[in-house]
Amino acid sequence: MDFRFTDDQLTLAESVRDYLAGTHGPEVLRRLDTEGNRDPAIWQGLVEMGLTGLLVPEAQGGLGMGLVEAALIAAECGRACLAEPLVDTAFVGVPWLVGRGEAEGLEAVVAGERRIALSHAINPWVADGEGAPVQSVDPLRNLALRDGEATDDADLLNLGALMSAAQLVGLVDAMLTQAVEYAKIRTQFGQPVGAFQGLKHQLASCSVAIEFAKPVVWRAASALQDGAASAAVHVSHAKLAATDAAMLTAETAIQVHGAMGYTYEVDLHFWMKRAWALAGAWGDRAFHYARIDDAVLGGALAIGPEHTFA
Template structure:
């Protein structure tokens, strides 16, 4: 059995990474933060690259790809702490609308004319909604009060949690990279702090947590694509693993920076705040841990390799 992700999928994600690295760096985050407004040019670039069309069926002007492709690219969105509502619109709303047979807005979403972030009752807010504005720990997010007609659909919850998990891993990777780079230039006792065993072990623990979280996310995405009855279990497992890894990365990066990561002067705080925000989005840690516990302790999803690879 071959568990490797197809090369063309990885190449697409790598192309998105290269594009975002050149158009959405820390200086862009600071500019958006100061202006308290989004830049239409950024959204136009995402549309031109075809990312709003990723999951839209071909007969509606899309590319017709699936949730695994979306998860790979959501990870890249996390790596740059993307401020635009690409993930909520193109990777969460689109597959949910398709599953519901609501295809009216798909062409408008594919062309970038419409952004739509669905509201779910598991959240205490709606992203980019029209109700009263709410404050977020992340200054680059736009949140509003949850509308009364918010959905309680499990499929929407699973898609949202999956994409949050993918972004969390990307955030964790970016914070690890920043910590490594800082450890190369910061000196104490006449040498770079990256040479100290305590720093090496701390960052190695983060790298290990991220390494174990990534395949859990890809498995959850494929389980949803395949329509497995265990898909919700895999999604919750992914959200727990990704949150743990990203929070460890944030904590460790702050410590490597000597706690300066908390300050506005250090770019790290943007990734850290997005991590905090997504950790509680689409079901907090306790919610997903309980879903995993309930599944494992019941007879619905027996554990063991004979069942895992059936």
Template sequence: MDFTITEDQATLTQGVRDYLAGVHTPELLRALDASDSRRSDAVWQGLADMGLPGLLVPEAQGGLGLSLLDAVLIAAELGRAGVAEPIADTALVAAPLLAKAGGQEAVLEAIASGEVKVALQHPVNPWVADLDGASHILSAKDGALLLAERSSGAELLDSVDPLRRLYAPVAAKGVTVGSADALLDHAALIAAAQLVGLADAMLEQATDYAKNRSQFGQPIGSFQAVKHHLATAAVKIAFARPVIERAAVALQDGAASAPVHVSHAKLAAADAAWAMSETAIQTHGAMGYTYEVDLHFWMKRAWALSGAWGDRAFHLARIDAAVIGGALPIGPGHSFV
């Protein structure tokens, strides 16, 4: 399977990266962390002006009509920049599910314009992210996926990531727009892509520090004990990317094996992000744990997303069930079918 990034995809990805690098800086993350809401209307409006909410909204509803493969490339950039706004949940998960369901043209048009935010609720998560700022909620219940207007009064919870706003699950009634499994797979895929972006950012921060921090008269990055650990984490990141892209294509095409590919992607991405966070902390030394080092924003987001939309045990169980149960035959005769 050819995962070569097209010129259009490369241009879009680089444009998003450049924009986020200019506006979504560590200084902004610290300002958000010091605020009560942890959110910024100006940041959301900037994302809307970039057209990001409409990436996967059909062109007929004012969007760009892009694919899940495009979505994971952009999700990685959101992770790289540590974006706190719920753009991924709304634009990269809710939008394609609602587009596939049909009959939700008005909501899709509002998503594309940036007027609507959609929160996601599934039994696999004991919380709902950004429920307070959402106008709608996609809720998995009894195997079905329901779209409803958000109700108020949910309890605010704590998170290891101070820039995530988590709420207790709420009772939601609405119109059926799909299956609960579809929500889980799409959200887990986008979480995996963000994890790779987070890992990339931590690798860059750790590498820059290793180049600039000197010990015994030379940069610490010249020591094998440092550079070999960085190289090992970099390999894990590189190996996770094609797994995520494979899952995106399988899910886009509706392949029966898509859930297994999604679980593989979530495992590979979470492993890469965990390895990179540990390596980045060690590279920075004792100060790597402190609030004064920007690294902690990306590290805490990686920890949070690793457990979101199915933790390691959950996705390992899905893969085990498919392989041992025979739903996903393995071996050279099946690898490239």
């Protein structure tokens, strides 16, 4: 089995990365934080790139791509700390509706006229939904209190957890880059702090953590896309690995920035707060650890090399 990405997949991800880097930098995040969190021009740019229709079937005017491509783009959304609810609508809501055979209204999603507010029993809130506002640790998330009954659909949970994990991958890359760059310019005892062996080891540990998490996330996307019986376990593994990498990197990046690491003046805080928010979204660490534990120790998931690569 070939787990490598195709040239087309990598080109797509790179084009989205370049676009977001040019349109959604820290200065934009600060503007959104003070002016209402959402900008129609940013949303329209995502629409014009075709991202709102990435997973919409071609019959409804979309690109008809799969969850692997969506996970790659979700990672780029995390890298840019994208404020707009592209991932929730286009990469979680759309495939969930398509999987249920609900194609009505997808053309409006492609056109950017419809956003899908997702309500699941595992979340006490609805992202970009209507109702009483809920304060989030992330100032760029618009949350509303869940009103009434919510679905406990496992497919929706797996999609939400997968795309949260994918965003965390991008967030870690961005936080690690910021920490490394700051370590090059911050000086103590007459030299950059990045020259100290202890700090090098901390940053190296973050790099190892995210490089180990990435293939786990891509495997989960592939398993969920293929409808594998073990997909739910792979999704929980991805959420765990990405969350652990994000928590380690956020803590290390704060330490690299010194006492300023927590402050509003440092751009890092936007990525750090998004990582904290996503760590608890669509199932926290305890929930996903329990799902893996139940599958492995309960015998539902066969383990060993003869099964892993079957």
